[in-house]
Amino acid sequence: MKVLLTGSTGYIGRRLKQKLLKNKDIQLKLYVRNKKALSKNIPEEIEVFEGDTFDKEKLKNALKDVDIAYYLIHSLNNKNYKDLDRISAQNFLDIAKECKVKRIVYLGGLGVKNADTSEHLLSRLETGEVLSSDNNVQTVWIRAGVIIGSGSTSFEIIRNLTEKLPIMTTPKWVYTKAQPIAVSDVLKYLEKSLYLEEKENLIIDIGCEQLTYKDMMIQTGKALGLKRILIPLPFLSINISSYWLNLFTPVPFTVAKALIAGLKSEVIVQNDNAKKYFPKIDPVSFEESIKIAVNEIKNDQVISRWTDNSGKIWDRDHKKEIADAIFVDRKEKDISHLSKEHVYNSFLSIGGENGWFDYDFLWKLRGIVDKLIGGVGLKRGRRSSEELRIGDSLDFWKVVDIKQNERLLLYAQMKIPGNAWLEFKIQDNKLIQSAYFYPKGVFGRLYWYSLIPLHHFVFTNMIESIIKKAANED
Ligand SMILES: NC(=O)c1ccc[n+]([C@@H]2O[C@H](COP(=O)([O-])OP(=O)(O)OC[C@H]3O[C@@H](n4cnc5c(N)ncnc54)[C@H](OP(=O)(O)O)[C@@H]3O)[C@@H](O)[C@H]2O)c1
Secondary structure, rough: OOEEEEEOOHHHHHHHHHHOOOOOEEEEEEEEEEHHHEEEEEEOOEEEEOOOOOOHHHHHHHHHOOEEEEHHHHHHHHOOOOHHHHHHHHHHHHHHHOOOOEEEEEEEEEOOOOOOOOOOHHHHHHHHHHHHOOOEEEEEEEOOEEEEOOOHHHHHHHHHHHOOEEEEEEEEEHHHHOEEEHHHHHHHHHHHHOOOOOOOOEEEOOOOOOOOOOHHHHHHHHHHOOOOEEEEEEEHHHHHHHHHHHHHOOOOHHHHHHHHHHHOEEEEEOOOHHHHHHHOOOOHHHHHHHHHHHHHHHHHOOOOOOOOOOOOHHHOOOOHHHHHOOOOEEEEEEEEOOOHHHHHHHHHHOOOOOOHHHHHHHHHHHHHHHOOOOOOOOOOOOOOOOOOOOOOOOOEEEEEEEEEOOOOEEEOOOOOOOOEEEEEEEEOOEEEEEEEEEEEEHHHHHHHHHHHHHHHHHHHHHHHHHHHHHHOOO
C-alpha cells in the first residue's frame, strides 16, 4: 500500500508519522512545505516531497501511484483561512482523482451546522464536504472534537487554567457538552482507516464519554491533585473570555477567540460509525487521557505540540532578511578552551523552564507585555528541556535553523514593530551571538533605540552565561 501523509509537521501529523513509520504494510511518502521541519529520524527509504496544496504540479508528483492519502491540513494561521482551506481541499481532491488515489482520510472537527457554529468549525466541515464531493475518490472523514494529548491546544488550555486559577469565573458555556478523545485513540482510528473494506464515503464521529467543559476542568484538577471551584457568569462575552484565555494560557488571542466561539455549540458524536467500522477500538476515558498527557510531560516525552506548524516562518527568506537587517547587536567570545559540543548544548537549552539566565525576569516581563497586547507571550515554553528541532516554538521565538555543533537561529513571534532574529553561531573557535532587527517605520526604530540599554545587560549576560554553563560541563 502506497500512502501519502500530509501535515506531517503538525500536531496530529507528527504523531501519525511515527506510527506509520512502524507499519510494515505500507510504503510511506511525506508531503511537507519544508523538509527542514522534519525530525532527523526519517529513514532514507521514505520519499519526502516538498510543496503545498496550492502547487498542483508538486501535488501531482507526490500523489503519483498513491493508494491512500491522509489530509491533515488547515490554514488557520491565515486571515482568509476559509477560502484557502476550500481551495486547498479542492486541489487535493482534483489531483487525487487524476492520480487515481483510492481513498483520502481526513481528520476534521466535530459538530453540526447551526446558528452558533463557529467560523472555524464551519470551515473544517466545508473541507470535509469538498473532499467528499467526488464519487471517484472515496473519503473517510473522521471527526473529532476536543483532542486530549500532551501539547494539544485543548489540553494545554484546560491544564493551564486548572493549574493557575483555584477559583475560576467562566462563561456560561462551560455547561456545553462535548465528547473529548485521547490523541492516542485518534491515531488508532486514522491508522486503521487504511484497512477499511468499504468503498463508499464515510463520516466517522469519534469521542469518549460525554462531559461538560466544567466536568473536564474539575476532573483535570483531580488528576493534578488540585481542588478547583468554577463560577459560571452569564455576562462573560466571547471577547472577555478570549482575553482571559489569552492571559492565563499559552494560546494567543486569535486562537482563544476561535476556540471560545466554538464552546457555544455541543460537540457530540452524531453517528455510531466508530463502533460499527472500528469495533476493536475502545477509546480511553477522559480521566485516563489526562493522566497519559500529564505523564508524557513529566517524562519529557512530548512528540508534538499545538505550536508545531510552521506559523508561516517559511513565507520569509530569513537569510536575505537577516543580511538586510538595519540593527544588529553582535557579541563574541573566545571558546578555544571549551568543547564545541558543550557550548552548542548550552545555547540549545536556552529558554522555557531553563529560563534566560540572570535577566529572566526581564524576558518574563516582555512576555507579559506581549500577552497583554494579544501576542503569544512566553508561556509556550519549549517542547523538550534538552532537544530542539526546526519549527519548534521556544517561548516567543520559533526555531528557524539548527546545525549540529554550529548554529541556532530563532525568529521572533512576539508582537513587535518589525522583524527580529536571535542567532548563536560557533565559528573559528568563537561563539558569536547576534540579535538582528529590521524595524517597521519610525516606531520600529524608536522601539530598538529605547531597548539599547536593556539589550546591553541582557545580551552581555546571555553570552557570558552560555560560556559559563558550557565550562561547567567541561
Ligand atoms: N489538534 C487538534 O486538537 C484537532 C482537533 C480536532 C480536529 N483536528 C484536525 O486535525 C487536522 C490536523 O490538525 P493539527 O492540529 O495537526 O494541525 P497543525 O498542527 O496546525 O498542523 C497543520 C499541518 O498542515 C500543514 N499545512 C498547512 N497548510 C498547508 C498547505 N497549504 N499545504 C501543505 N501543508 C500544509 C502544516 O505545515 P507547516 O508545518 O509547514 O505549517 C502542518 O504540518 C486538521 O484537519 C484539524 O481540523 C485537530
